Amino acid sequence: MKITIDGRSVDAQPGQTVLDAARAAGIWIPALCYHPKTGKAGRCRACVVEVEGQRGLKESCALPVREGMVVRTDTPRIHSVRRMIVELLLSEGHHNCISCQANGICELQDMAYHLGIDRPGLRIDSHPTPLDDSSPGILRESDKCIHCGRCVAACQNGVVNQVLAFAHRGSHARVVCDDDVPMGQSSCVQCGECVQVCPVGALTLKQPRERKIRPYEARPTKVTCPYCGVGCQIDLYTKDNRYAYAMAHEQDWQEQPNQGMLCVKGRFGLDFVDAPDRLRHPLVRKNGELVEASWDEALDRVAAGFKEIKEKHGPDAIGFLTSAKVTNEENYAFSRFARAVIGTNNIDHCARL
């Protein structure tokens, strides 16, 4: 069906929301509580739009498209409502971009910038909440929480680990772990999905902070997780050829095997690539000790050894263990080496183990 957004005719699918249809057409409607993975929440009201023939402002994240609908996303009235929402959020809690790990990737900061908010104009007394740094990988700063509910929805309905929930009432309302215990003492398995969807700095990864790498300085590369066989697609962030942190790859997430999620190993277990004891040189055993050698020396010794054994005992005296960790291309090359170069079918790997 067709709807009109900001004077443009836009294609929409039945069942789609106005927000989804607009974003699919490249029209940006801001939203702090809505996230494609967690769906509509109807909390922040930042995504409000005007619909011709309807009174009041409508939340576009919860508004189904109708044939012929005429929508405006950027009028002075919408602008002033959004401004008030962001000012209220900024005035409450403790938002300090200088020291915040989310600086540069914060959706609230982004909205404030685009709305031209210099500094919050309201004074709201809020209740300071202590930092929760009790878990190994995630830092929780409740004072930066805007109660959007994304993390709760993701934890309850996305990864279904069912740890995070809202607790307490009114201005005391907070996101808690289990029955309000520190994250490190809760049933949280540290999958990090809450960090992945948090629009602000309330939930951040400790890894880049410890490495003094701000997210906007790091660049992502799409890699396949090296652990189990699910094949999760990961954005591996690096800076100056150093590992920084990992996030689930979210482009086309519905079609990816991991649907935009990771587990504790994929999220936090990739820093072994930077381990100080990575092998950096070929090693050859001399007088019982493994010592550093040149590539030519190491490869010549392997080739000479294989040739000698093949001559003396035949090709089937040589065995090959290929790897469930290397690529298909490398497995193919290794199998070709065993079969065509050495002449044996003695090749296997750890599929049985």
Add this chain to the structure above:
Amino acid sequence: MTNSMAEVVKSKVILVIGSNTTWNHPVFGSLMKRAVKHHGAKLIVCDPRRIELCDFAHIWLQQRNGSDVALLSGLQYIILHEGWENASYIRERCEGYEEYRKAIEFFTPEKVEELTGVKPADLRAAAELFARSGVGALYYCMGITQHSHGVDNVKACVNLQLITGNIGVEGGGVNPLRGQSNVQGACDMGGLPNVFTAYQPVTNPAAVEKFSKAWGAPLSAKPGMTLTEMIPAAGDKIRALYVLGENPMMSDPNLHHVEESLEKLDLLVVQDIFLTETARLADVVLPGVSFAEKTGTITNTERRVQLTWPALVPTGNVRQDYEIVADLAKRFGHDFPRTPEGLFEEMRRLTPSYAGMTYRRLERVGLQWPCPSEDHPGTKVLHCGKFARGLALLTPLSYRPPAEVPDGEFDMVLSTGRILQHYHTGSMTRRSSILNLIVAAGHVELHPEDARRAGIAADDRVVVVTRRGRIETRALVTQRVAPGSIFVPFHFAEAAANRLTNDALDPVAKIPEYKVCAARIERAGTAKA
């Protein structure tokens, strides 16, 4: 997997057996939990341990370790006696029914209770839920395969899915969850002793001729040895071993023997990124690169081939793994392609199920094999309409006990496996700072009743002993294991589970029996030698 992971939300009923999914395949475990919580799927968990999925299950069957053939056949006995089977599917798509049906008669609910410990009423409830809920998926993992009768276990899974008509349909299938990022790919690429790429047998003269022509060399038509055969033959039939990115000194059964065997070799070559337990024994160590430093394709558990890109430039005097192999081949006068894409292009011309894949096509979300031509969309569900062999074979099975069962001296059942925070031989996860903050060392899971009887308190140092070896570790007293059972994760070199495990193999698949052996447990210090 015959089917795809995303389909789990379309299953009406899910049976999980021998897979601790939320620990070993956590992201897929989330999808499974979503299927139950939000899509109305019924969940049946069959596991000797009370795994996390039991909290989501409608029925949990706690069978004894190693009794899976009896359990699965018992379900089939009830389904067939109640007439809940899919008779037209059996008639049109299966063969061997008569003999299979006779074999099933052995597995009466009473017999099954005797063998598995599962009560007839629970078995019946599970059979009814599975057979009468609609399309059903079966997921399994190493809890099914790592037995001296692992092949029978798999066949019992297949039989169940055949008589209920669940193979070749969306939301169904027989779905082994593969435990390594590219174990599927390593198999597809011919990293097995009996087949070339895409399972073309080395005993098929046409395949030998095809590969021989492509590779410019004569090839052997004699199937090679499996890993579990090669290691014990070291120093005897096997004189040299070239190990690429594997760590048999941690991953193989009965490690004491593995070490003795590897030391007997004339030449041990290890290509890895760390000086692993195996690399320490090597004559030559060749430094390759990590997953984050390479380009190439990886095939996941649902046969999806995905591209991976280099995020880091390797440092030090190291080489890409394919370069090392090509450099060696060169010394024998063979020219190998010198780029990942060059290798992929050569491979796909020889590999029918990958023939339609190109790097460009794989870029976005990958493709699932078979993908025979460049206009083929890939295959989400296998065996739709027709099986590769025509009709599916229903296999008659009989119950066989594990190779080693508890007795007076070794009175506990020991099972091994993975935990959520660590992985396989630990060469990656134990170098991760956060994972080691969460779990720094190994343990043995022990039921409170057994702990009380042995005078063991939580966190005590304990010794686990089997006929093959002993380890000292920490007691994790938990009701996750059944009384009489213990569980040891195998990631921890200082308390290596595989010093204990039995190297009894399945006669066909040559897989070791990691899930059952006899052991005893004592407080450290009080242990007999």
